[in-house]
Amino acid sequence: MATGRTHRPATRSRGIPEATVARLPLYLRALTALSERSVPTVSSEELAAAAGVNSAKLRKDFSYLGSYGTRGVGYDVEYLVYQISRELGLTQDWPVVIVGIGNLGAALAGYGGFASRGFRVAALIDADPAMTGRPVAGIPVQHSDDLERIIEQDGVSIGVIATPAGVAQQVCDRLVAAGVTSILNFAPTVLSVPDGVDVRKVDLSIELQILAFHEQRKAGEDTGADGDAEHTPAVVPPAPRGAAGTGGRKGPDGDVPAVMPA
């Protein structure tokens, strides 16, 4: 997955393991699909297959929520949808603000998956005055000067940061100061936040780099060439020290405006 976990030291909230919490949305999605097909019950085996996990893991996950299954039959789909939704807090309305309406911010604003799960885009915020008032995905963009007012007025507790990396920390600080306690960060930076605030990050570049690693390994196995070569001893290591080698100008990252971290 492209998700970065937070520093949260595995606080095991309310006895439900973090790993389990991360899978609940997966089960919920699979169950919702079954529900729409009017399937009354599922076995752990079937549901696990649909969610792409091990059936034993799924049963253990559900056991943390309580005993909602019937032996010899399986789980009642509708009931389970309700229980998981409640557990995840999706039975209530969550107003969300998106800060940074560039390519990515706009794409996120137009995402249909928000409303379907109790998330409501309360506001779009951007620092560019030229954007102010312009409707994106049907919602008028507001200027970042009004950030605090918007947060407090609408009681927003979840913020999405889709700004350039350079301003992400500032935006984060303002969000937190205004009362936001959960942040989804798309900017390529490590955000520092006070205790009690959750941060999750989504980083396209990191995902690609991880894929590249495995891809390289696959290729290396075939050729046997450089794949398992010992760390090249001393030959041709790039000029150690000296003036910043690469390019000189600030790299394409460093404050990427658009999508994800580098």
Next chain:
Amino acid sequence: MATGRTHRPATRSRGIPEATVARLPLYLRALTALSERSVPTVSSEELAAAAGVNSAKLRKDFSYLGSYGTRGVGYDVEYLVYQISRELGLTQDWPVVIVGIGNLGAALAGYGGFASRGFRVAALIDADPAMTGRPVAGIPVQHSDDLERIIEQDGVSIGVIATPAGVAQQVCDRLVAAGVTSILNFAPTVLSVPDGVDVRKVDLSIELQILAFHEQRKAGEDTGADGDAEHTPAVVPPAPRGAAGTGGRKGPDGDVPAVMPA
């Protein structure tokens, strides 16, 4: 984090733990920033702070790559940048195709972080004939009929899926059949792929749901109200069974075109 790991059973490629691989891009980013500021060396303590991790963890991570540090001094920034880049396979060019040029696909196409790390957008592909030929982020969109030809011709091994969920598996199958062995999936579906193919997924909706869970927990602790209520015994469970309760029509998800999974 918004990243979903694959089913890969912790294959520990080449002796480097998967968890370490996932952090290397983080270190690399921090090191690149230092390099641009012409900082010659860093201690594990400093670098760890910049990357947002524990210093012991960082040292252990680096120990898997070899002994690149100097006791009493720290790590040579340039040298480490080179070593990590090489380890991640970023010293070579990785052509990437993006399939599904909707809001998200377009945002991804315009992402500057690609080129900076050896990733090159080789092609944008969409099934809508109206899109064909239209330039997005300076690259003309090609029709999905040509998918196989493009993959083989450019030797593409990494594919990004940003299509609606409904067609994601088909697209995935075609990509794999054409030779792609690494996939980054933004569609809200569990993709099944043959052995040897890596899949990572990015799912906005899941991230938000995880945040909502913790958010609810925080709120529950304060009021003490519903926060720790036992799973409501038998009262008011939503109509178990019966015609698909919710709406009837296919939900807003199910084949979300835009951004991420539900």
Next chain:
DNA sequence: CCATCTTTGTGCACGCGTTCACAAAGACAT
């Protein structure tokens, strides 16, 4: 050349997460 001080590299212990494997629970048929 020796002493001191800094910082790496790692052995070890601990805890979370995963998986196996099975007993218990209940549906269903007779």
Next chain:
DNA sequence: ATGTCTTTGTGAACGCGTGCACAAAGATGG
């Protein structure tokens, strides 16, 4: 009512990842 068969729920073992704490390595100063 009883037996059989299916499927859950979970105890226990295992493995990975994390973090502590320290010895070894090397720089630096006298």
